[in-house]
Amino acid sequence: MKILFVHTAYTERGGEDSVFHNEYELLSSHTDIHKVSFSNGGNKFKTALKFLLAPWNFSAAARLKKLIIQHKPDVVHIHNWYFGGSPLLIRVVKKLGVPLVLTLHNYRLLCPSGTLFHKGRIFEESLKPGFPWKAVVNKVYRNSAVQTFWLAFTVYFHKLLKTWNAVDQYIALTPFARNLFLNSALNLRADQISVKPNFVEDKGYNLKNRSTQFLYVGRLTQDKGIEVLLKAFAGTEHQLQIIGDGPLKGKVLKAEKENPNIKYLGLRSNNQIISILKRSTALIFPSMWYEGMPMTIHEAFSTGTPVISSKLGAMETLIKDHHNGLFFEAGNHNDLRDKLDHWNSLESKDNFFFNARETYEDKYTPNINLSTQLAIYNSAIIKARHVHKEEEYARPVA
Numbered sequence: 268m269k270i271l272f273v274h275t276a277y278t279e280r281g282g283e284d285s286v287f288h289n290e291y292e293l294l295s296s297h298t299d300i301h302k303v304s305f306s307n308g309g310n311k312f313k314t315a316l317k318f319l320l321a322p323w324n325f326s327a328a329a330r331l332k333k334l335i336i337q338h339k340p341d342v343v344h345i346h347n348w349y350f351g352g353s354p355l356l357i358r359v360v361k362k363l364g365v366p367l368v369l370t371l372h373n374y375r376l377l378c379p380s381g382t383l384f385h386k387g388r389i390f391e392e393s394l395k396p397g398f399p400w401k402a403v404v405n406k407v408y409r410n411s412a413v414q415t416f417w418l419a420f421t422v423y424f425h426k427l428l429k430t431w432n433a434v435d436q437y438i439a440l441t442p443f444a445r446n447l448f449l450n451s452a453l454n455l456r457a458d459q460i461s462v463k464p465n466f467v468e469d470k471g472y473n474l475k476n477r478s479t480q481f482l483y484v485g486r487l488t489q490d491k492g493i494e495v496l497l498k499a500f501a502g503t504e505h506q507l508q509i510i511g512d513g514p515l516k517g518k519v520l521k522a523e524k525e526n527p528n529i530k531y532l533g534l535r536s537n538n539q540i541i542s543i544l545k546r547s548t549a550l551i552f553p554s555m556w557y558e559g560m561p562m563t564i565h566e567a568f569s570t571g572t573p574v575i576s577s578k579l580g581a582m583e584t585l586i587k588d589h590h591n592g593l594f595f596e597a598g599n600h601n602d603l604r605d606k607l608d609h610w611n612s613l614e615s616k617d618n619f620f621f622n623a624r625e626t627y628e629d630k631y632t633p634n635i636n637l638s639t640q641l642a643i644y645n646s647a648i649i650k651a652r653h654v655h656k657e658e659e660y661a662r663p664v665a
Contacts, residue, residue, distance in 0.1 A: 268644060271340040272302035273331065275352040278314075282562055283372045286465050287346045289592075290640070292635050293466075297641075299655070301338050303331060305351040317351045318414070322421040324353035332359050342644045344368045346544045349375060361433045365653035370438040370645060371460075373559055376431065377451050379418040380407035384490050384556035392563060392595040398423055426453065436647040438463050440560035441584040447557075458650075461643050464585075465560045466636035470569040472624045473545040475618065480506045481607070482547040482576070484563050485539055487513030492553030492577060497522040498600035499553075500529055502629060505607045507551070508543065510535050549619075550578040555598055565631045567599040571624035573616070575606055591623040 272294075274287040297628045305327050307317060318325070331352075335343065343360045345352075345367070375381040385407045393399035399419045402408075408415040425431060431453055437447035437460045445460050475491075482498075487493050493515045500507045501522060509519055510532045523531045535543070544550065550567040557580030564574050564585050576582045577597035580628045587591045593610060595602040610616075629635075642663035 268298045268639070269338065269340045270298050270300040270644065271334060271338055271343045272300060272346070273304075273343060273348075273352065273356060274302070274346040275305040275307060275350070277347075278308045279587045281474040282559070283347055284371065285562070286370075289466070290346075290636075293637055294640070297637060299353045301334070301340070303334050305330075307351045318417070321350035321353055321417065322424050323355050324351070325355070327352045328355040328359045331356050332363065335360065335363050335365060340366060342366045342643070342647055344415070346370050347372060350421075351640075354421065354430050357425075357430050357433060358428075364651070366435050366644075366647040367433070368436045368438060368457060368647050369434045371440065371444060371448060373445070374444075374557070375418075376422055376453060377447065378402055378407065379415045379422075382490065382556050382630055383447075387489060387555070389556065393419075394447070394451045405436070414427050421426070431455070432470050434459065435650045436461055436643055438466055438643060441477075441581045443557070443580055444559070461646070463636065463639045464629050464631060464644060465562060465565065467565040467569055467627075468633060469564060469627075470541045470566055471545070472569075472571045473575070474571060474620050476546065476622070477548055477616075478506075478546050480508050480547050481551050482508050482543060482572075483551045483553075484510045484544075485552075487511050487519055489515065490554065490556045492598070493519065493575075495555070495598055495600045495603060496551060496553045497529070499603035499607065501526050503604065503607070504528060505604075506530075507613065508532055508547070510540060510543070517580045522569065541566065541570060544572050547572055549592070550574045551603075552582065553595075553603060554579065554582065557581060565627065568631065569628035571620040573619040573623045575603070575610065577603075585626075587622075587626075591619060610653060 272291050276279045276284055285593055291302055343365050343433050345356060347355055348356050364434055373381045374383050379402045380390060383390055385405055392401040402419060403412055403416045406412050406415055408418050439460050439462050442462055445462050448455060448460060449457060483496055485491050507529050519531050544567055550572050567574050574586055576586050576592060576593035578594035579597040588594045591608045595606045
């Protein structure tokens, strides 16, 4: 199978960039694959120009068209179009008659926020039909009404053009995300959206020599639930290690100074994080938003580390309560503290460790991901052929 991978890289490398790279490397060993990357970066003028061209970037479209003609792929897979690529990429692929797959890494097609989270709460106003004016008024994108409007216009404009309906197969990362998109104003068909989670390489299972330390890994931001995390551990004997960086670092340092049970480790390499995970009693995941597909949870499961998480969005489809982790009410630090007490009261946690590892082996390995992804590509190819035949039958006889 010949595949063309398409992605627009973020200015700061993030999870979507990692997934693009990981999937490319995995498919490289089994398919004939090429990739093309666009960028949101550059100097201020170039970045502003790319943002202005977000609805219709001729330059990016011409580059993609040239590559499709050159490589003649069986399927094109777009990971991220925004904003250095633009939705025009979709229209180019379909005009050339190539089957198209698009991964829904975030909720940008549903709301300019991309996260459905704003000012400390879930924001779902943009899921309703019509132009998302409330999102613009609330400045949900970069705290700018102008930038929020332009992103909203880009998506809405291409909705009117039925660009989003032209995609043969979408990939949602969780059943939760799939349901959100199907019940939104995008009006996608149920058979257009498949579910395929991301994967991580096997990090090695460890059961022995677990400490009593809990671990948090991630951005130090409000949407990640850092304040909930700190309140839950403050004044307790539960030991917490924190890895990451972000705007709430000052609050973390203050909590560390006031609570001897809280230790801030700063940034660490992935190998160092895995090593600490293997010794931790559980990963704490207090996120306040729906999340896309938290890779940290996959890595924890790979090492046999259970996850104590807020019961919200994607996490509800990844974690099974009292099986491979525990749930607490999102945003409720008292409930999280109760779950920490419960966790440390358990006589044995071996079943949790075993179940966490089993979850990884059953769902998130590279081999499982590869077979699912290839099946989605084949489905997209079949659908594209079917549409092409329907169009041929619809043509008037000369």
